Amino acid sequence: MGKSAALDYAVEQAAGFRVLRIRAVAAERDLPYAGLHLLWDGPVPASLKAAFGLAGTSRPGVDVVGPAAFELLTGLARTRPVAVVVDDAHWLDDATAQVLNHVAARVTGHALLILLAEDPAATGDGPIPRIYLGPLCSEEVSGLFAGAVAGPIDGLVAERVLAESHGNPRALGEALASLAALAGGFGIPGPRHDLSCEPGHDCVERAARLSPPERLLLLGAAAEPTGDVALFRKLAADLGADPAEPVTHGLLVAGERVTFTCAQLRCLTYYAAAPAERRMIHRKLADHTGDDRPRRVWHLGLAATGDDDALAGELEGTAELAQARGGAAARAAFLAMAALLTSDPARRADRALAAAAAKYDSGDLAAAQRMLARVEAEPDDVARCARRSWYRARIETAVRPGAGSARALLDAARRLRRHDPVSAREAYLEVLFAAIPAETGGILAEAAREALAAAADHRAHPADLLLHGLAVRILDGYAASVRPLRAAVTAFHRRADDSRTARWLGAAALIAADLWEEPAWRDLTRRSDGGYRMPGPGAHSAAAVAALHNATGHYEEAIYTVRDTLRRGHPGFVGRGLAELVEAAVRAGDADLAAQAQARLAERTGPAGTDWAAGVQAATAALLADGSEADALYREALDRLGRTGQQWQLARTELVYGEWLRRRNRRIDARVHLRSAGEHFTALGAGAFAERAGRELLATGEAARKRTVESMRQLTPQEVRVASLARDGLTNAEIAERLFVSPRTVEYHLHKAFAKLGVKSRAKLHAVRGLD
Numbered sequence: 001m002g003k004s005a006a007l008d009y010a011v012e013q014a015a016g017f018r019v020l021r022i023r024a025v026a027a028e029r030d031l032p033y034a035g036l037h038l039l040w041d042g043p044v045p046a047s048l049k050a051a052f053g054l055a056g057t058s059r060p061g062v063d064v065v066g067p068a069a070f071e072l073l074t075g076l077a078r079t080r081p082v083a084v085v086v087d088d089a090h091w092l093d094d095a096t097a098q099v100l101n102h103v104a105a106r107v108t109g110h111a112l113l114i115l116l117a118e119d120p121a122a123t124g125d126g127p128i129p130r131i132y133l134g135p136l137c138s139e140e141v142s143g144l145f146a147g148a149v150a151g152p153i154d155g156l157v158a159e160r161v162l163a164e165s166h167g168n169p170r171a172l173g174e175a176l177a178s179l180a181a182l183a184g185g186f187g188i189p190g191p192r193h194d195l196s197c198e199p200g201h202d203c204v205e206r207a208a209r210l211s212p213p214e215r216l217l218l219l220g221a222a223a224e225p226t227g228d229v230a231l232f233r234k235l236a237a238d239l240g241a242d243p244a245e246p247v248t249h250g251l252l253v254a255g256e257r258v259t260f261t262c263a264q265l266r267c268l269t270y271y272a273a274a275p276a277e278r279r280m281i282h283r284k285l286a287d288h289t290g291d292d293r294p295r296r297v298w299h300l301g302l303a304a305t306g307d308d309d310a311l312a313g314e315l316e317g318t319a320e321l322a323q324a325r326g327g328a329a330a331r332a333a334f335l336a337m338a339a340l341l342t343s344d345p346a347r348r349a350d351r352a353l354a355a356a357a358a359k360y361d362s363g364d365l366a367a368a369q370r371m372l373a374r375v376e377a378e379p380d381d382v383a384r385c386a387r388r389s390w391y392r393a394r395i396e397t398a399v400r401p402g403a404g405s406a407r408a409l410l411d412a413a414r415r416l417r418r419h420d421p422v423s424a425r426e427a428y429l430e431v432l433f434a435a436i437p438a439e440t441g442g443i444l445a446e447a448a449r450e451a452l453a454a455a456a457d458h459r460a461h462p463a464d465l466l467l468h469g470l471a472v473r474i475l476d477g478y479a480a481s482v483r484p485l486r487a488a489v490t491a492f493h494r495r496a497d498d499s500r501t502a503r504w505l506g507a508a509a510l511i512a513a514d515l516w517e518e519p520a521w522r523d524l525t526r527r528s529d530g531g532y533r534m535p536g537p538g539a540h541s542a543a544a545v546a547a548l549h550n551a552t553g554h555y556e557e558a559i560y561t562v563r564d565t566l567r568r569g570h571p572g573f574v575g576r577g578l579a580e581l582v583e584a585a586v587r588a589g590d591a592d593l594a595a596q597a598q599a600r601l602a603e604r605t606g607p608a609g610t611d612w613a614a615g616v617q618a619a620t621a622a623l624l625a626d627g628s629e630a631d632a633l634y635r636e637a638l639d640r641l642g643r644t645g646q647q648w649q650l651a652r653t654e655l656v657y658g659e660w661l662r663r664r665n666r667r668i669d670a671r672v673h674l675r676s677a678g679e680h681f682t683a684l685g686a687g688a689f690a691e692r693a694g695r696e697l698l699a700t701g702e703a704a705r706k707r708t709v710e711s712m713r714q715l716t717p718q719e720v721r722v723a724s725l726a727r728d729g730l731t732n733a734e735i736a737e738r739l740f741v742s743p744r745t746v747e748y749h750l751h752k753a754f755a756k757l758g759v760k761s762r763a764k765l766h767a768v769r770g771l772d
Helices: 003-013 034-039 062-077 094-104 138-148 155-165 169-177 179-185 203-208 212-223 229-239 244-248 263-272 275-289 293-303 309-340 345-361 365-373 382-399 403-417 421-435 441-454 462-476 478-494 499-503 505-514 518-527 539-552 555-566 574-588 591-608 611-624 627-642 647-663 667-684 687-699 717-727 732-739 743-757 762-767
Strands: 018-023 082-087 112-116 252-254 258-260
Touching: 003 018, 003 082, 018 034, 034 082, 034 094, 062 082, 062 094, 062 112, 082 094, 094 112, 179 309, 203 212, 203 263, 212 229, 212 244, 212 258, 212 263, 212 275, 229 275, 244 252, 258 263, 275 293, 293 309, 309 345, 309 365, 309 499, 345 365, 345 382, 365 382, 382 403, 382 421, 403 421, 403 441, 421 441, 421 462, 441 462, 462 478, 462 499, 462 505, 478 505, 478 518, 478 591, 499 505, 505 518, 505 574, 539 555, 539 574, 539 687, 555 574, 574 591, 574 611, 591 611, 611 627, 611 647, 627 647, 647 667, 647 687, 667 687, 717 732, 717 743, 717 762, 732 743
Parallel strands: 018 082, 082 112
Antiparallel strands: 252 258
C-alpha cells in the first residue's frame, strides 16, 4: 500500500467526517496559501480573503492566518468531525504548511483530524506525528501478485517482476497493470506514457553513459524476461561487453537472476532501441537459449525480418508448450506471431483466426478483434467465413450478453456444422451457456435440440460429453442430466489439459458444483485458467452475497438477491443459492417461499446423491422442521458434511443447529456447536458469521474466545497456498510449478507457515482448519 492508497483507506474509514482533501501541486509551491485556498471548499470567509488575494493589497503572515484557519476548522468540527487530507504534501507552499502545523499543534480536544502524505525524502519538523511506509515484504508482494494474475505466467518471469518491484506498491501496481502485455511471460510490455522512473532516479542518463557493447547488453537484459544469469553472461561474451558495467552503474542487479533496479528502465531500454538492434539481440538470445524450445522459437520470431513459413510453423507447433507454461495468453502470442510470419494468404487467415480465438480465451477481447480484422476471407470461402462469424459472435456475447448475441452464436454454429463439426460443437456449447442466463427460452430449447444431434456420435472428448449432458439438462431436467453430466465432469477431472479441455475447465467446475461433486469441483477450479467465461452474473456470486446478508440479519435483501438470479437457472452453485434462500425465507417468516425453495433444492440434492448434497438437504429441511425431527435432521447433516471437505457448509450447519438448541434451552449442547462454528468461521476468515456465532455463544452464558479473525490471519495468502498444497501431498517442486515460484521460495514459505501454525511436519497440516 502506497501513501495515496493509505489516504484512500483512511478516508473510506472516516464515516461521518466532513473531508477536505487535496493533492498539492508542484507548480503552485511558490504561491503563498495556494494549498489552503484549494482546501477551503466553501464561501471564503472575510478572515481569509486577504490571504487568498481576494482583498487588500498585501497578504497577512502566518501569525494572522494560522489562528483564523484554526477558528474556522474547529468551528466546523463542533457540528461534525472534520478531516483535512493532503496528498503530496511535500509540494505544499510554505505558508500553507506553516498554517497546518499551527492548527495541528492546537488540535487536542477538537474533532479535527489532519493527515498529510509526503515523499519519504521530504524532511520537516512539526507537531504532526510521522509514520513511514516501508516496502512490502516478499510474502505480501507475492500474495498481491498471485491474487491479480488470472491465469498462469512463467514462474521465472513472475519472480523477476516481483523482484523488480522492490516491494514498492506503485511499481507493483504498474507491473500488474501491464500483465496482459506480458503474454504469460513471453511479452515485453511497452512503456506507459503516464509513468516515469521513480523521483530522483537518473537511470536513463546513466544508461546513456554506457559504452556501445554494454548498452547492447542492457538491451539484451531487457529482451530476456526470465533474468537468466547464465544466458546474460553468454550474451556479454558474445557482444564483447563487460557484464559488471551495468551493475556498477546501478542499472542491474545480478544475483539469482538479472533484474533492473528501476522497472520502467526495462521497457524504456527495449523500446528506445532501433528495430534492427532488437532483432539482432533476439537472434543472439535464440542462439544461446539452448534446450528451452518455446523461448528459443519466441526469440527467433522477434528476430524475423519478414515472412518465414518454416518459423511460422514452428511457432504454431510450439504454442501448446507455451500454454503449459504461460496459459492461454502465451498460446495466443505464439499463434499471433505465426500469423504475422505466414506468406500464404489462406494459411495466414487460418492462423489469424486461431490467434483470435486464443486471444479471446485469454480474456483480451480487444486483441481478438484486432486479429479478426486481419482475416480476409473471400465470399466463396464458406468455412473461413463461418469461423470468422463465430469469433465475432463470441466477442459480441462477451461484451453484450443477451438474446441477440445468443442468436448470432446459434447462427454461427449452424453455419459451422457442415464445414467444421468440432468448432460447431464448441459453438453450440457457447450458445447454451449464453442463452441460459439471458432467459431466452425459445433459443435455448432450439439450440439444445440441435446440440443433442450434433453430439450424438461424438463422445470421445470431455467437451462433447459436456455438450450432450447440458442439452439433456435443458430438455429433460436436472435428474435426467446427472448421469451424462457426471460422466463429462469425470472426463475433465481425469484428462490432461489440451487447449480444448483447458478452455472448458471453468465451466466444468461450475457443473461439478451443481452436481455436488466436491473432489472434481476443487480440482477443476484449481486447474481452470481463463477459458470460456459465463456471460452475465452467475448464481454462485449471488449466493455469496446472499450468505453475507444472512450473516448480518438482512434476510429480505438475501431473498431478493438469490431469487432474482435463480430465475435464470444459471448452472453452478444454484443449489447453494437455494440453501441461502431457504434460510433467509425462514428467518423472514415466509414459510411458503422457504418450502418452495427447499422443494426445488431437493430436486437437485436427491438425484445427486453425494454426502455434500445430502448434508445440505438435511440442514435446510431441519430449518423447516421442529422437535425430534429437526434434531435428527441436523445430526444427519453434520454427519454427512463431516465426511466432506466442506468446512464452510459444516460451520454453517453447526451455527444454525447451535442457535436452534439455544432457543430450546439446551444451552450446554448449544455451546459445543456454537463454539465449533465460531472456530471454523474464524479460521476461514468469515468475520460476519464468526461474530454471529460469538453473539449466540454469549447468549448461552459462555464468553466467546477472544480470538479475532485478524489474529487468525497470521498466514500470508502465499503461505496459505503453500501449506494447503503441502497438506495435499505435493512436493516442494510440484508446489513451485503450480504457483510459478522456485522450490527455494516454497521452502521459505512453508518454514514460516510451520512456525506460525505451531506444526513441525506436513502430516500435522491435516489437523489445521482453514487451509482450503
